[in-house]
Amino acid sequence: EGSAEGQRVQGFARKISIKRREVKYECDFKLPTGFGEVGAILVKNENNKEMFFNNIVLTSSGKPTVTLTCNSWVHSKDDNPHMRIFFTDKSYLPSQTPSGIKKLRDQELENLRGNGQGERKTSDRIYDYDTYNDLGNPDWSTSKRRPVLGGPIHPYPRRCRTGRGPTNTDPLSEKITLAPNYVPRDEAFSTVKDFNFQYRTLRGVIRGVIPFLETALVNPDLGFPTFTRIDTLYDDGLPLPDNEGIYKYLLPRLIKKAEEGLEEILLFEPPELMNRDKFSWFRDEEFARQTLAGLNPLSIQLVTEWPMKSKLDPNIYGPAESDITKEIVEREINGVMTLEEAMKKKKLFVIDYHDILLPYVQKVRELEGTTLYGSRTLFFLNENNTLMPIAIELTRPVIDNKPEWRHVFTPSSDATNLWLWRFAKAHVLAHDSGYHQLVSHWVRTHCCMEPYIIAANRHLSAMHPIYKLLHPHFRYTMEINALAREALINADGIIESCFSPGRYSMELSSAAYDQLWRFDMEALPADLIRRGMAVEDRTAEHGVKLTIEDYPFANDGLILWDAIKTWVTDYVNHYYQDANTIETDTELQAWWTEVRTKGHADKKDEPWWPVLDTKDSLVQTLSTIIWVASGHHAAVNFGQYDYAGYFPNRPTIARTNIPIEDPNEAEFKNFIAKPETELLKCFPSQIQAVKVMTVLDVLSTHSPDEEYIGNELEPYWSEDPVIKAAFDLFKGRLVYMNAIIEARNADPKLRNRIGAGVVSYELLKQLSKPGLTGMGVPNSISI
Numbered sequence: 032e033g034s035a036e037g038q039r040v041q042g043f044a045r046k047i048s049i050k051r052r053e054v055k056y057e058c059d060f061k062l063p064t065g066f067g068e069v070g071a072i073l074v075k076n077e078n079n080k081e082m083f084f085n086n087i088v089l090t091s092s093g094k095p096t097v098t099l100t101c102n103s104w105v106h107s108k109d110d111n112p113h114m115r116i117f118f119t120d121k122s123y124l125p126s127q128t129p130s131g132i133k134k135l136r137d138q139e140l141e142n143l144r145g146n147g148q149g150e151r152k153t154s155d156r157i158y159d160y161d162t163y164n165d166l167g168n169p170d171w172s173t174s175k176r177r178p179v180l181g182g183p184i185h186p187y188p189r190r191c192r193t194g195r196g197p198t199n200t201d202p203l204s205e206k207i208t209l210a211p212n213y214v215p216r217d218e219a220f221s222t223v224k225d226f227n228f229q230y231r232t233l234r235g236v237i238r239g240v241i242p243f244l245e246t247a248l249v250n251p252d253l254g255f256p257t258f259t260r261i262d263t264l265y266d267d268g269l270p271l272p273d274n275e276g277i278y279k280y281l282l283p284r285l286i287k288k289a290e291e292g293l294e295e296i297l298l299f300e301p302p303e304l305m306n307r308d309k310f311s312w313f314r315d316e317e318f319a320r321q322t323l324a325g326l327n328p329l330s331i332q333l334v335t336e337w338p339m340k341s342k343l344d345p346n347i348y349g350p351a352e353s354d355i356t357k358e359i360v361e362r363e364i365n366g367v368m369t370l371e372e373a374m375k376k377k378k379l380f381v382i383d384y385h386d387i388l389l390p391y392v393q394k395v396r397e398l399e400g401t402t403l404y405g406s407r408t409l410f411f412l413n414e415n416n417t418l419m420p421i422a423i424e425l426t427r428p429v430i431d432n433k434p435e436w437r438h439v440f441t442p443s444s445d446a447t448n449l450w451l452w453r454f455a456k457a458h459v460l461a462h463d464s465g466y467h468q469l470v471s472h473w474v475r476t477h478c479c480m481e482p483y484i485i486a487a488n489r490h491l492s493a494m495h496p497i498y499k500l501l502h503p504h505f506r507y508t509m510e511i512n513a514l515a516r517e518a519l520i521n522a523d524g525i526i527e528s529c530f531s532p533g534r535y536s537m538e539l540s541s542a543a544y545d546q547l548w549r550f551d552m553e554a555l556p557a558d559l560i561r562r563g564m565a566v567e568d569r570t571a572e573h574g575v576k577l578t579i580e581d582y583p584f585a586n587d588g589l590i591l592w593d594a595i596k597t598w599v600t601d602y603v604n605h606y607y608q609d610a611n612t613i614e615t616d617t618e619l620q621a622w623w624t625e626v627r628t629k630g631h632a633d634k635k636d637e638p639w640w641p642v643l644d645t646k647d648s649l650v651q652t653l654s655t656i657i658w659v660a661s662g663h664h665a666a667v668n669f670g671q672y673d674y675a676g677y678f679p680n681r682p683t684i685a686r687t688n689i690p691i692e693d694p695n696e697a698e699f700k701n702f703i704a705k706p707e708t709e710l711l712k713c714f715p716s717q718i719q720a721v722k723v724m725t726v727l728d729v730l731s732t733h734s735p736d737e738e739y740i741g742n743e744l745e746p747y748w749s750e751d752p753v754i755k756a757a758f759d760l761f762k763g764r765l766v767y768m769n770a771i772i773e774a775r776n777a778d779p780k781l782r783n784r785i786g787a788g789v790v791s792y793e794l795l796k797q798l799s800k801p802g803l804t805g806m807g808v809p810n811s812i813s814i
Contacts, residue, residue, distance in 0.1 A: 308788025333563025482630020
C-alpha cells in the first residue's frame, strides 16, 4: 500500500486438503521490508474451469490475521486472461483509499462496467443497462410480439444488458435463446449454498412441471364444475407421468403416493386459510380484513374527496364522478352517521382500480377467455377497527357501438342481488390479484431494485462501506428477475396466461410505474401517509399515527422500518463525519446519479428524487432500499400460497362478465337457475388454477440457507467493534419485534389478527424455518 503504484509479491497456491465440498489451497509470500499492510490480492485461475472463492486468509507470526471475504467466482484464464482483484475486509471511502491500491480500486470498477459492447458470456462480471425488450418472441409468432418497456411510450426501470442481437422480424426486440438469461456471474445463485436448490426448483417447475400440466389438462378453457371438484386438488391430486422421479425431486412437498405401490400424484397441501376456515373467503368480513392483513395490504386508501372522481378524459371514458352516491353510503351504514360525518371521522376507505384498469378494458375484452372492468370498492370502518365492504362499482367504457356501462353493487339479503354482489367481489379480487402481482410485487420490489444493484456494482467499490451495507440486500435478485423474464412475465408466460389483463399485463405494469411510482414514497411511513392511512405525528411511537389502529401490515412494518433506519443511521454516522464527506464521496454520488439517469431514466427529471447532501437524506435513501428488499417484499411474497393457494379466495382472473351486463335471455336464465355454476365459470380454468398454485407453492417457500434480515453479521464487519455493536442492537430490536408480533396475534381486541378461523399476521416476523411457513423476512429479493 505504501507507494503510488503499490508493491506486488507473487506466489503459487497448492492444494492441501479436500473436505466435503471445500478445497483448501495454501500459498507462501515473502514480503520485503517496508511493504506495509496488504491491501489487495490478485488471483489468476490456472484451471480450465471456474472456481468459487469463499475467502482468503493471510497469517504471519507476530502480525494480526488479514481476511479477504470473497464469496465470488473466479474465471478460468481460458475465459478471461485478466486477474481477479480481491480487497481486504477494511472499508474505505474513495478519498481514504491507500495510494497503493487506488488504481486497483478504479480498475475493478472499470472491469465491472465493461464497454457496453458485445454479447455477454456466462463467466462475465459486467453490469450494464437495457430496456425490457426481451419479453416477446416475434420470431416464433406474431402473436408473441410485445412492446418495448422503457422509453417515452412505455416508461419502465431498466434491466441488466445481455448484449444479444435483435430478432429477425423486429429490430426493436432482443433475440430469445434456449440458454438462461445472462446475469453477472456473482449474481447467480451459489451452488455452494442451498439457495440454488430453490432456484432450480422454480426453473424446473416452469420448464418441466407446467408443460406436463398443460398436456394433462388438455382443454385450457375447462373450469371446475363444482366446488367439490376444487377440493379434489387437495384430496385426490393429479396423476403424474412415468418419469415422476424428476417431479418428486422438484416438488417433494407436493408429490405423494396415491396408495402404497401405486402411482405418484401431484397433491396440493391445503393452504393455511383453507385449514382454518374453508368458507372464510365467502364472508364480507374476511374480504375486507385481507385489505389490511392479507397478501396486498398496499392498495387500501382513505377517501379524501366526495364524490370520488376519475382523472381520465371524460370524453373518452365517461363522466368523472363515481356512481357511488351519498344515499347509497348512508343506506349501507344503516344511518349511523351522515356521509359528511363519515368523511370527517375518516371512516371511508377505497381500493380504486378505476383509472389504472379502465384504459385497458376494451383491449383485454378482445382477448379470449378473460374480461375486465374499471373498479372501485368502498369500505366503512367499524368502531372495532374492522372494515366492512359497502359498495363495488364496476365500469365498462364505451366500446365500439356499445355505450358506457356501470353499476354499483351492494351487500344484500335478496338472493339475486346477493349473488351479484359475490360476482362483483370475484371481479374485484381478480383485479387486486393482478395489481398485487404486477405492481405491489413485481414493479415495486423486483423490477425497481435491479437498477440500484447494477449502479452499485458499476460505481461503488467492494471496499466502499455503503456497498457493504447494501450488498446483503442485493443478493440473487438479478438472477430471479432474469428467470421471471424467461417464464413468468414473458409472452404467454404464467402471468399472461393466468391473470385478467392477459397479454397487456406488462403494459399495464408500465402504466402503473409511470403514473404511481415515486422513490420518495417507497419508504413505509411515506407510503402510508400518501394513501391517507397515517398522518405525520412526531409524538407517536414511529413518527406517524395510523388512521386504522389495527392495521397489521403497518403496525408490524413500522417496527421493522424503525429498526432498519436506526441501524442505517448508526452505520452512516460511523463512516461519514458531516455532510461534506457525503457530497464529496465521488463513488456514492456517481452511484445515485446513475440510478436516476440510467436505471430509472424515464423519471430522471422528476423533482422528488432525493439529493444525497446530508446524513438524513442518505439514511432515508438507504433505509428505503433496504425496506423494499426486505419487509415490503416479504409482505407481498411469502403469504402467496396461504392466501391464494385456495383460488376462490383470490382468483387471478375473471373469465366472464357480470350476469347483468347486456345479458341475453339464456345466460340470465342460467344465472337465476344455478348461480354457483356461473360463478365457477367466472373463476380460473382448471389449468390456470393448477399452474398458479404450483408456482405460488414454490415462490412462498423459504430455502434451507435463507439469509434473514439482522440475523447474521457479515464477515467484513466482524473486525469493527462499532459496527458490530450497532448490528447487535439491530438484531436485538428485531427479536423484540418478534415478541411484539406474537403478543399482538394473541390479543383478542385486535380482530384483524385473531378470531375464529382467522389466519394470524406473521409475514413480518424476522425468522422462519425452511419451507412454506407464512413468516420470515429475508435480506433480499431472492425468490
